Amino acid sequence: MRTKKILLVLTLIACLASSVFAAGASETKAAPAADGPVVISYYTWDDSSHKALIDTFNATHKDIQVKAQILPAADYETKLTTLLSGRADIDAFMEKRQVDMFGQYDNGYLEPLDSYIAATGKPNPAVEAFKSSSVINGDTVVIPWRGGAYYTYYNKKVFEKAGVPTPDYYVKRGEWTWKKFEEVAKAITAADPSLVGSTIYIWGGQGFFQAGQAGDSIVTPDGKIDNIDNVVKQLEMRKRLEDVGAMWSLVDMKVTKLHYSKQFYDGNVGMLLIGEWFPGQMVTGRNDGLLAYDFEDWGITRLPCDQSEYVTVGLPTGNCITSYSKKKQAAFEFINWMSGPEGAAIAASYGVLPAAPGEAAKAEIAKNLPKGNSLDYFLEEKGNNTANFSPYGTRVETEFAKLQEDFLLGNINIEQFKTNFTKLLNDIIKTTY
Numbered sequence: 001m002r003t004k005k006i007l008l009v010l011t012l013i014a015c016l017a018s019s020v021f022a023a024g025a026s027e028t029k030a031a032p033a034a035d036g037p038v039v040i041s042y043y044t045w046d047d048s049s050h051k052a053l054i055d056t057f058n059a060t061h062k063d064i065q066v067k068a069q070i071l072p073a074a075d076y077e078t079k080l081t082t083l084l085s086g087r088a089d090i091d092a093f094m095e096k097r098q099v100d101m102f103g104q105y106d107n108g109y110l111e112p113l114d115s116y117i118a119a120t121g122k123p124n125p126a127v128e129a130f131k132s133s134s135v136i137n138g139d140t141v142v143i144p145w146r147g148g149a150y151y152t153y154y155n156k157k158v159f160e161k162a163g164v165p166t167p168d169y170y171v172k173r174g175e176w177t178w179k180k181f182e183e184v185a186k187a188i189t190a191a192d193p194s195l196v197g198s199t200i201y202i203w204g205g206q207g208f209f210q211a212g213q214a215g216d217s218i219v220t221p222d223g224k225i226d227n228i229d230n231v232v233k234q235l236e237m238r239k240r241l242e243d244v245g246a247m248w249s250l251v252d253m254k255v256t257k258l259h260y261s262k263q264f265y266d267g268n269v270g271m272l273l274i275g276e277w278f279p280g281q282m283v284t285g286r287n288d289g290l291l292a293y294d295f296e297d298w299g300i301t302r303l304p305c306d307q308s309e310y311v312t313v314g315l316p317t318g319n320c321i322t323s324y325s326k327k328k329q330a331a332f333e334f335i336n337w338m339s340g341p342e343g344a345a346i347a348a349s350y351g352v353l354p355a356a357p358g359e360a361a362k363a364e365i366a367k368n369l370p371k372g373n374s375l376d377y378f379l380e381e382k383g384n385n386t387a388n389f390s391p392y393g394t395r396v397e398t399e400f401a402k403l404q405e406d407f408l409l410g411n412i413n414i415e416q417f418k419t420n421f422t423k424l425l426n427d428i429i430k431t432t433y
Contacts, residue, residue: 037065038330043080043093045073049280049350050094053145053338056346061337064330074257084109090322092331095142097205098133098315099393105136106391111321112139116332126339126355130316133389144316144355145338146347149276149384150209150303151312151377152181157297158270162191167271168301168373178210181271181304182237182246188270189246197246198271200238201260202253204401205388209273210234212313212387213305219392223429225422231387231400232418239408250408261285267292273303275314279351279378283368300374302382311383316355353378392425392432399424 044050054068069090071079077097083090084104095101104110117124117140126144127134134142152167159166164187170176185197200206211218211230220226241247248263261281264272272278279300286295303312319335321328337343341361344354348364357365362379369375388396400421407417 037061037063038327039065039067040091040325040327040331040334041069041089042066042331042334043069043071043083043090045076045094045096046070047073047277047280048284049277049347049352052350053343053346056342057334057337060342064333066334084322087324091325091327092319092321092335094317094319096317097394097397098142098317099389099397101141101320102136102391103394104320105139105141108323110139110141111323111325111328112141113143113321113332114140116329116336117143120336124336124339126316126318129356130318133315133386134318142318142320143335143339144318145335145343146317147276147353147355147357148314148316148386149312149353149382150273150314151276151278152176152301152303153264153272153274153278153282154299154301155264155267155270155293155297156299157267157293158188158195162188162195162270164188164191164270166299166301168299168377171301171377176302176304177306178234178237178304179306182241185241185246185271186244189244193245194268196248196263196269198241198273199248199260199263199269200250200273202250202401204397204404206273207231207234207238207400207404208387209303209313210306212385213303213307213311215385216387217390218388218396219390219425219429221390223392223432225425225429228418228421228425231421232414235404235407235417236414242408251405254405264298265290265292276353276378277317279353279365279368280347281351283351296370298370299372300369301377309383311385313386314384315386315389318355392428395428395432396425399428 054066058065077100080093101110117127124143127140130144130148134140134144154167156166164184167176167184170180188195188197208218208231210233214230216230217226218228218231238247242249260272260274263269265285282298285291302310305311319338321331321335325331339355341358344357344361345364347354348357348361351368353365354361365378366375369378403417403421406412407414412420
């Protein structure tokens with residue numbers, strides 16, 4: 001299976017080659033070393049699409065080779081921070097928690113990329129698509145390769161077993177609100193206690209869906225506390241759902257280290273709210289025989305939303321170059337290739353939504369989604385807001401995660417949560433930078 005996949009990817013690259021980097025002479029290329037290719041050290045986490053991108057680049061480029069440094073996904077952010085602070089041998093790296101780039105920029109770890117982009121003679125479509133999350137103080141510091149959007153992933157068999165209409169039924173009727181999401185999750189579990197109506201993962205940022213859709217910043221970039229009512233609203237909803245078994249317990253996930261993909265693979269969860277990368281994990285689950293149901297038995301639709309016009313949340317995933325790298329041009333050529341048509345098509349072949357998908361990438365995505373209306377929802381034009389994207393974001397997310405756990409465990413009530421969270425936000429504002 002893996003050999004066939006590699007052949008498919010290489011064939012795809014051959015077909016696309018004539019359309020990539022058409023500017024030709026206007027491109028600035030890294031000069032190969034006299035004794036061989038330029039080798040760059042690139043850090044990322046364990047993911048099949050990342051490996052495919054790296055392997056394909058190495059197979060199709062003679063002058064530059066990427067030496068992959070793969071860290072475990074679970075503690076990637078912590079280890080990367082330690083490595084950057086020690087100025088480890090890193091030429092480029094993938095950003096996993098996007099708000100971390102503010103601290104990295106302030107500490108001087110990130111190379112501004114505008115001059116490299118200008119030297120190509122054309123704008124970078126991925127940067128242009130996600131300008132607000134690629135630029136700090138006028139400097140482009142990251143080139144997105146994966147788009148950013150959250151969706152409702154649902155198991156058709158679970159809904160069938162519970163006798164409840166699937167979420168797309170409500171989306172078509174303009175009824176897919178957070179109130180309806182809660183109602184549906186409870187109905188699934190009430191119909192069969194062995195089924196869990198919904199799951200939202202343990203990351204702190206997962207508590208900001210409703211806030212992001214409403215346009216709340218939590219803390220504004222200029223250091224003021226924004227509205228936290230929607231954070232409270234979502235947290236209370238989670239508690240109500242967990243109390244009746246209609247949402248997977250956050251504390252249980254942390255204790256058992258049970259990954260959301262495993263929950264969904266096993267076929268007992270009705271709805272999973274997660275990002276645009278998840279179809280790639282479903283493809284992996286299918287290929288590795290991990291699904292407890294047929295690949296066609298799941299679907300994708302919109303995130304629940306209370307706004308008058310639909311908006312999702314999410315940040316793109318991108319790559320940065322270290323300011324101290326000795327091989328910056330070679331590193332740029334790799335991350336620029338990843339965000340371009342070739343990289344997009346490869347990412348899409350693994351079920352990933354590229355930051356700037358072309359027609360070839362869209363065709364690949366279609367091959368890796370279940371039949372029906374999932375593709376329409378996955379690729380539809382949509383607004384995208386994100387709460388907590390500011391220099392304060394990393395600390396806000398960390399502190400929220402602790403307080404959220406205290407509330408869900410019953411150690412504090414909602415009024416204590418609001419008081420403590422507000423105090424922590426003020427402390428973060430006073431002590432950041």
